[in-house]
Amino acid sequence: MKLIFILLVLVSAAILQTSSFSAQVSTSGVRVIGGAVLDPSGAAISGAKISLIGADGTLVDQSLTDNAGVFRFNHVAVGKYTVDIQAAGFRETRTNAVVGDKQPPSLRVVMTIAVESQTVNVGAGVPLVSTEVGENQNANTIDRSALDRVPVFDQDYITTMSRFLDDSATGTNGVTLVVNGIEANGPGVTASAVQEVKINQNPYSARFARPGRARLEIITKSGTPSFHGSLNFMFRDSVFDASNAFATSKPPEQRRYFEGSLTGPLGHSKHTSFLVSLDEDEQDQQAFVVAEVQPNVRLDETVANPTRHFFGSGRVFHDLVNGDQFWMGYSYERRTVENQGVGGTILPSAATDTQFQEHEVNVSLRHSFSPRWVNQLRFLLGHYDSPVSSVTQAPQIVVSGAFTAGGAQADSRRTEYHFDGTDFTTYVSGKHELSFGVDIPDISRRGLDDFTNRLGTYTYPSLDAYAAGHATTYLVQQGNGHTVFLERVLGAFVEDNIRLKPNFSVYLGLRYYFQNYFHDDPNNFAPRFGFAYAPTNQGRIVIRGGAGVFYDRTGPSPIGDLLHFNGVNLLRFIVNNPMIQNPGNPTPPPINVPTSVVILDPGAGIPYSVQYSVGIERQVTEKSTVSATFVGSRGIDAFRSIDANAPPPPNYLSPPNPNLGQVREIQSEGYQKSAALELTFRGTPNKWFSGQVQYTFGKTYNDTSGITYFPGNSYDPAGDWARSDNDRRHKFDLLASSQPTRYFTAGAALSVYSGKPVNITTGADNNHDGIVNDRPGGVPRNAMLGPGMIELDINLAHDFVLSKSRKEARTLTVALNSFNVLNHVNDMTYIGTITSPFFGHAVAALPPRRMQLGVQFKF
Numbered sequence: 001m002k003l004i005f006i007l008l009v010l011v012s013a014a015i016l017q018t019s020s021f022s023a024q025v026s027t028s029g030v031r032v033i034g035g036a037v038l039d040p041s042g043a044a045i046s047g048a049k050i051s052l053i054g055a056d057g058t059l060v061d062q063s064l065t066d067n068a069g070v071f072r073f074n075h076v077a078v079g080k081y082t083v084d085i086q087a088a089g090f091r092e093t094r095t096n097a098v099v100g101d102k103q104p105p106s107l108r109v110v111m112t113i114a115v116e117s118q119t120v121n122v123g124a125g126v127p128l129v130s131t132e133v134g135e136n137q138n139a140n141t142i143d144r145s146a147l148d149r150v151p152v153f154d155q156d157y158i159t160t161m162s163r164f165l166d167d168s169a170t171g172t173n174g175v176t177l178v179v180n181g182i183e184a185n186g187p188g189v190t191a192s193a194v195q196e197v198k199i200n201q202n203p204y205s206a207r208f209a210r211p212g213r214a215r216l217e218i219i220t221k222s223g224t225p226s227f228h229g230s231l232n233f234m235f236r237d238s239v240f241d242a243s244n245a246f247a248t249s250k251p252p253e254q255r256r257y258f259e260g261s262l263t264g265p266l267g268h269s270k271h272t273s274f275l276v277s278l279d280e281d282e283q284d285q286q287a288f289v290v291a292e293v294q295p296n297v298r299l300d301e302t303v304a305n306p307t308r309h310f311f312g313s314g315r316v317f318h319d320l321v322n323g324d325q326f327w328m329g330y331s332y333e334r335r336t337v338e339n340q341g342v343g344g345t346i347l348p349s350a351a352t353d354t355q356f357q358e359h360e361v362n363v364s365l366r367h368s369f370s371p372r373w374v375n376q377l378r379f380l381l382g383h384y385d386s387p388v389s390s391v392t393q394a395p396q397i398v399v400s401g402a403f404t405a406g407g408a409q410a411d412s413r414r415t416e417y418h419f420d421g422t423d424f425t426t427y428v429s430g431k432h433e434l435s436f437g438v439d440i441p442d443i444s445r446r447g448l449d450d451f452t453n454r455l456g457t458y459t460y461p462s463l464d465a466y467a468a469g470h471a472t473t474y475l476v477q478q479g480n481g482h483t484v485f486l487e488r489v490l491g492a493f494v495e496d497n498i499r500l501k502p503n504f505s506v507y508l509g510l511r512y513y514f515q516n517y518f519h520d521d522p523n524n525f526a527p528r529f530g531f532a533y534a535p536t537n538q539g540r541i542v543i544r545g546g547a548g549v550f551y552d553r554t555g556p557s558p559i560g561d562l563l564h565f566n567g568v569n570l571l572r573f574i575v576n577n578p579m580i581q582n583p584g585n586p587t588p589p590p591i592n593v594p595t596s597v598v599i600l601d602p603g604a605g606i607p608y609s610v611q612y613s614v615g616i617e618r619q620v621t622e623k624s625t626v627s628a629t630f631v632g633s634r635g636i637d638a639f640r641s642i643d644a645n646a647p648p649p650p651n652y653l654s655p656p657n658p659n660l661g662q663v664r665e666i667q668s669e670g671y672q673k674s675a676a677l678e679l680t681f682r683g684t685p686n687k688w689f690s691g692q693v694q695y696t697f698g699k700t701y702n703d704t705s706g707i708t709y710f711p712g713n714s715y716d717p718a719g720d721w722a723r724s725d726n727d728r729r730h731k732f733d734l735l736a737s738s739q740p741t742r743y744f745t746a747g748a749a750l751s752v753y754s755g756k757p758v759n760i761t762t763g764a765d766n767n768h769d770g771i772v773n774d775r776p777g778g779v780p781r782n783a784m785l786g787p788g789m790i791e792l793d794i795n796l797a798h799d800f801v802l803s804k805s806r807k808e809a810r811t812l813t814v815a816l817n818s819f820n821v822l823n824h825v826n827d828m829t830y831i832g833t834i835t836s837p838f839f840g841h842a843v844a845a846l847p848p849r850r851m852q853l854g855v856q857f858k859f
Contacts, residue, residue, distance in 0.1 A: 032371045032428075033097050034072035035107025036323070037065050037085055038222075045069050045111060046196060046219065047141070048087035049128060055080045064128065064135060074428060085109055108323070129542045129619045133497060133507035133530040134202035136544055137617045137627040138680040139212070140164040140692055141198035142735065144221075147191075148856065149737040150691075150747035151793035151817045154281070155191035155232065155259060158216060163733050163751055164199045166213035167726035168674045168700040169611070172639055172707050173555035176215040178208065180364065182378050182422045183441045187218050188331050188362055189313050190277035192230035193261040195219045203613070204528040204548040206493040206509030207424070209441060211550050211611050213631075223273025223317035223327070227264035231857045233257065242848035245825045246288045251302045255852075257281040271319040275329075276312075283307040287343040290843045291403035295463050299403070303348045309335045315362070322368050329362040339391065344829045344844040347405045349392040358384035372428050379421030379440075387413040395586055396457040399466045400763030400772060401836020406458075411451035414556075418444040424493075431499045439491040439511075441553070448560040450481040450570060456588055458580060459772055461764035462835035469580040472765045472772055474589055479571040483563040489553055490514040495528070503534040513551040517559045518606055524551055526608070544629075545614035552607040552639070558666060558707050565598040565664070572596040574662050574770035596661035596770070599644070604668040607637045615678075624683025631698075635672030639707035642667060642714040646769040649715060653768075662770045669717070670704030672724065691736025691748075698731075700724040710771045712781065722781040723757045730754040737795075747795035755789075757782035763835040776834060787827040787842060793819045797854075810859040817852040 033052065037045045050071045052060040060081065065071045076099050085093045093111050097104055129137060142150070142161060152160045158177070165175060179188055187194060196219040203212030238253035259279035266272040289301040315329030339351040360382035367375045394407040424437025456476035460466040495509035509528035530546030564570040574596055578589040615629030645655045645663035657663070676698025684690040703711070703721040711717040734750040759775070759782050766774040775781065797815035820826070827842035 032072060032074055033076050033081065033083065033099065033104060033107070034070065034371070035083075035109060037069045037071065037087070037109045037111060045087050046143075048085055048111075051084040051086075052076070053082040053084055064130065064132070072428065074430070083107065083109075085111065087111060129534075129540060129617045129625055131499075131503055131505045131532040131534050131539070131542060133505050133532050133544075133546070134205070135532075136200070136203065136615075136629075137542075137625045137682060138615065138629045138678050138694075139198060139200040140680075140682075140694065140735075141196065141201065143196050144194070146690070146737060147194065147197070148813070149745055149795065149797065150735055151749050151795035151819065152191075153793070153817075153819055153852070154255070154257060155234065155279075157191060157194055157197050158187070158218075160735075160749065161197045161199055161216060163735075163749075164213075164694065165216065166676075168672070168698075168724060169211050169214040169609075169633065171210060171214065171550075171552040172558075172607075173553050176208070176210045178215055178217045180218070180220055180378060181207075181376065182380065182439075183209075183420050184380065185358065185360075185382070185384070186333065187220065188329065188360065188380075189220045189275070189315075190259050190261060190279040190311055192232060192259060193221045193263075193275060193277040193313075195221045202507075202530075203611070204507065204509065204530045204546040206495040206511040206526070206528045206548075207422075207435070207437075207439065209439075209491060209511070209513070209550065209553070211548065211609075211633075214550075221261070221263060221275060222325075223266075223275050223315070224263045225265055225270060225273060227262070227859075229260065229262040229264075229859055231260040233259075233855045235853045236850060240851040242823045242850075244288050244848055245827075245845045246290050246300075246843070247286075247302060248300045249302070251286040253285045255281070255283045255285070266316060273317045275315045275317070277314075278312045279310070281307075281309050283309075287339060288844065289343060289345075289347060290838075291345045291347060292463065292837045293347075293403050293405070294467075295837075299347070301348070303339050303342045303351070305337070305339045305342060307335070307337045309333075320367075324365070324367045326365045327363075331358075331360045331362070333358045340388075341408065341410075345401070345403050345831075345838070347403055349394070349406060350396060350404045350408045351391040352388050352408045352410050353391060354386070354388050356384065356386045358382060373425065375423070375425045377421075377423045379419065379423075381417075381419055383415075383417050385413075385415050393455070395455045395588075396453075397466075397583070397586070398457060398459045399463055400459065400461055400472075400761070401831045401833030401838060402463050402466075407455065409453045409455060409457055411454070413447075413449040413451075415447040416444050416556075418442060433497040434495070436494040437492070439493060440489070441491065442487060442489040444487045444556070445484070446487055446556050446560070447482070447484045448556065448564070450477070450483075450560070450564055452481075453477040453572075456586075458583070458586055459765075460583070461762065461772075463837070466583050469583050471578050471580050471583075472576070472763075473770055474575040474578045474580075475572070475770075476575075476588065476591070477570060477572050480569045481564065483560060483569065485517075485559060485563060487556055487559060488514070488516045503537075503539065505532045507531065507546070509548075513553075513606065515553050515606060517562070518554065518600070518604060524606060524608075525549075526551055540619040542617045543615075544617060545612075547610070547612035550609050550611065552609075554606075554639070554707060558639075561598045561664075562600060562666070565596065567595055567597045567660075572661070576765065576768050576770065594659055594661050596663070598664045598666070601665050601667045601669075604666060605637060607635065607639055607668050607670075609633055609635045609672070621683065621685045624681065624685040627678075627680045629678045629680070630675070631678060632675045633672075635670070635674075635702065637668040638670030638672055638702065638704050640667055640670045640704035640709050640711070640717065641665065641707065642710065642717060643769040643771065644714070646714040647767065649713070649767070652766070664710075666707060670702065671721075672700065672702035672704075674698060674700035674724070688738050688740065689736055690738065691734065693734045693736070694732070696731040697729065699729060700727045710769075710773060712773055712775045713767065714769060720781045722783070725759075725782065726756060727782075728754050728756055744796055744798045747797075749791075749793040751789060751791045753789040755786040758784040758786045758830045758832040760784055760832045760834060763833040784830070784832055784840070786830045789826045789846070790822065790824045791820050791826060791846070792822050792824075793817065794821050811857070813854075813856040813858070815854040815856070817854060819850045819852065820847060821849055823849040 200212035234257040261277035313331035390408040507530035526549035528548035644665040682692035826846040829844040
């Protein structure tokens with residue numbers, strides 16, 4: 001890690017030295033008008049509409065700013081021009097540009113907030129159908145002005161936008177978070193320092209490992225030449241809320257949240273600035289337990305579940321010559337949660353206390369070698385420590401579908417030193433915009449300490465079996481639970497945006513993947529393709545499509561399992577059908593079985609998916625679009641686990657290898673198939689509505705739920721082919737704002753979903769493989785329909801403008817939010833165990849109606 005850090009510092013220094021050389025690069029014959037568009041805080045404005053107007057007033061060309069707020073017009077003829085910039089929430093701005101024998105300087109346009117009009121756009125920039133391949137209108141974006149207007153629970157923009165993600169597109173390691181162009185564990189700043197959040201922009205970009213609907217991209221604010229800031233306070237108290245559907249009474253709950261950010265010049269320098277952001281929040285909430293501990297004896301209980309969180313970050317920015325910029329930042333985060341995991345059928349004794357601490361350093365350098373060549377280097381170094389401790393040190397008792405008691409048996413600790421980074425270069429010439437570089441999603445030194453199940457876990461199929469002491473399995477672990485390893489995930493990419501004609505663009509990309517510890521194929525190349533075509537001269541209709549290959553990655557947990565459970569280090573014993581004396585305070589049965597192990601299938605590789613789409617977009621008004629897109633995908637060689645030593649059918653008497661217990665073999669032989677139709681509206685059709693609406697009708701089938709999933713029968717994994725765990729046939733989402741009067745603004749978020757399926761199980765281990773997931777005979781996987789969801793959130797806010805200056809406005813905003821304003825009962829944790837007293841019913845629900853007061857001061 002030290003060598004990597006020193007190498008990157010030397011590379012950064014070398015690139016910095018080239019800034020003086022770049023001024024000497026010949027630009028003869030190259031005439032480009034370009035620059036960057038920023039808001040008063042210095043943050044980039046992406047999606048701004050840029051019009052190049054000739055001296056005679058005719059429109060020469062149009063474009064949109066990219067994620068960094070940058071625009072460029074290539075091969076501009078000699079003459080005088082006006083550059084017109086329009087972006088929602090800002091005053092229209094015009095600036096002059098002259099193209100002569102020499103290359104004109106890069107423009108830096110700072111737009112002024114339109115104080116007299118508080119109309120905001122829930123969607124970055126002005127929607128405009130475009131034949132740029134990356135400007136697909138079924139993307140979901142939300143900019144800074146809209147973030148302050150829509151209802152956002154606890155300032156959690158990531159969760160708010162995650163409703164537009166596609167669960168069937170996410171990989172083994174979960175949703176990919178991309179911050180300022182590189183993968184990260186978190187935003188790196190607090191909420192008010194976030195400039196923009198988007199999903200599915202350019203879904204087939206080779207720069208990223210996962211498709212658009214599986215990644216969430218965040219753009220953060222930059223430094224500014226003058227002081228700007230935001231202070232936020234939020235407060236909730238259960239006295240104003242409705243009662244939880246599963247609570248017998250309404251317990252006291254409260255949330256207090258303080259957050260803010262400040263940016264401005266550092267000292268007297270005109271070229272150096274800073275950004276500081278902090279938040280401190282305290283949440284005193286309750287968990288609701290609904291369990292049956294004896295036949296017809298219900299337990300309804302509320303348990304305190306407090307959370308404490310602090311985050312702080314600081315960044316320093318320095319503007320170099322030729323529009324280059326270098327910045328470096330540091331952040332620290334700390335979180336503690338008590339009684340984690342309690343709720344539903346899990347009793348308070350089976351809770352855990354969790355902690356999390358992370359330190360992170362971010363570095364970024366943007367350098368222009370010439371008007372045609374731009375290089376971007378970004379990387380981060382981090383360390384985190386996350387211990388988990390069981391509240392009760394006692395064996396765990398699980399009665400399938402009825403209750404979980406005793407101790408959590410979940411003691412563990414994860415530590416990590418990690419490096420993520422990317423370096424890529426963009427070259428523009430004629431019809432081509434070529435980018436190429438390296439991407440390192442993860443190089444980590446990981447420490448995993450597994451102290452789980454030291455006192456054992458007893459699983460019973462029913463309450464009657466529990467009373468009689470007839471357990472299905474007893475699982476206990478012994479030995480060395482500590483392991484350390486180096487995980488390396490590397491990538492490289494090249495992509496080219498080609499404007500073949502004014503109305504036809506093509507995108508070509510190729511990405512290479514590598515991950516250690518798995519039998520990785522050296523030919524893990526993933527081609528990507530996209531196109532955009534406007535069939536009419538008006539350009540109000542665009543046909544768009546594409547396809548791409550996306551490889552998966554495992555994350556650290558499966559690697560840790562392979563190293564832990566190798567038959568030597570951490571020993572796992574699974575005793576089938578033990579007789580337990582005194583089940584409430586059990587005495588461990590004798591260990592008369594061999595240890596269980598985890599192995600990797602010799603033929604296993606990294607799974608991949610193929611996604612393809614075609615759609616049509618139409619500009620319906622000057623600032624709004626509609627689109628219809630068909631999206632299909634195939635998941636090939638998906639991860640799953642089987643017991644390679646399971647007792648064979650039909651009698652399931654003894655394992656093939658009596659010298660081993662359960663042999664969990666990680667395979668890559670699963671399959672998934674999905675198809676969906678997305679209908680999307682986004683924009684500002686009138687003064688009453690600004691936002692985005694999306695309806696998705698789709699279906700997903702597979703025969704695995706991931707790398708830790710065991711089929712019901714290890715000898716017939718294909719028998720688990722059925723609806724995916726995340727299959728929702730209907731999904732409707734709305735995120736919008738409006739200003740019905742000059743006295744207040746209104747924001748709304750509406751989600752209406754059909755239910756996900758629920759798997760029906762017997763609650764017992766009928767085939768004696770140590771896995772309690774057996775289904776009744778003739779019942780397919782995920783055969784029960786789970787509950788749907790309806791949730792409407794509302795935000796009402798009034799702005800008190802404390803300064804009439806259009807340039808330096810100071811505003812105090814008071815907002816009242818109501819989440820689940822309809823107080824609709826949204827059931828969750830549906831029980832599919834046929835022996836459970838709760839079979840076919842929920843034991844938990846999403847929160848009821850909650851009220852939130854917010855106060856914000858911006859200057």
